[in-house]
Amino acid sequence: MADKKxxxxxxxxxxxxxxxxxxxxIEGALGSLGFDGVGSVRQGKVFDVNLNAASKKAAQEVVSDMCEKLLANTVIENYAVEVNG
Amino acid sequence: MADKKxxxxxxxxxxxxxxxxxxxxIEGALGSLGFDGVGSVRQGKVFDVNLNAASKKAAQEVVSDMCEKLLANTVIENYAVEVNG
Structure with missing residues (x-):
């Protein structure tokens, strides 16, 4: 049963x-603001998802599935899933 | 000297x-896709910054300054800085 958060x-x-x-x-803007030594900047997205699942492993699997179907465009994006009890 | 990456x-x-x-x-879309047990979803941003600095502490301070001035709107957003050698 899906009872743990x-x-x-x-x-x-x-x-x-x-x-x-x-x-x-952003690299350009940081340079304009006087920040030196900036090599490169890459922007990504972060999602904080609260969900109920039977186990940590189940939560990991469900969220990976969410990434494949909705959260990430796997043609051009990588995703990392980190489950905290 | 700003020599470490x-x-x-x-x-x-x-x-x-x-x-x-x-x-x-996203919460609504996940529901439509058949994902049950989703409590809440919050979206944020992540920036990967490569820079040269004299020390880990200096890098932390420079990037916190970048957050205050450009990367985050501190009225409505929190930021966390994590420096990896």
Whole structure:
């Protein structure tokens, strides 16, 4: 039964080689603000999902499924799922 | 001297109490896709910043400054800075 609460953190980032214009814009803006030594900036998304599941493993599987179907575009993005009891 | 490379992960999330329509939309979409037991979803942003700094502490301070000035809207958002050597 789905009776335990889990807090799951999902991080979705662009794959290497995929252009990130937003990250480039931030790099430029940081330079304009006087920050030196900035190599590169990549922007991604993070989702905090609270859900009920039978076990930590079940929560991990359900959220991975969510990523495949909705949260990430797996053609250009990677995702990482981190389940906290 | 700014000679060491650091990889810094910045996570920016909405403060509690701030409405998150995007998160609400994702909750609804997950329900439509048949995912049960989803309590709440909050969306945030993540930035991967590569920079050169004199020390881990210096990198932390520089990136916190970036958050205050550009990366986060501190009126409605919290930020967390995680420096990896």
């Amino acid at each position: 889990f807090h799951v953190k999902v991080t979705v980032t662009l794959k290497n080689g995929v252009l990130d214009p937003q990250g480039k814009a | 650091f990889h810094v992960k910045v996570t920016v999330t909405l403060k509690n109490g701030v409405l998150d329509p995007q998160g609400k939309a």
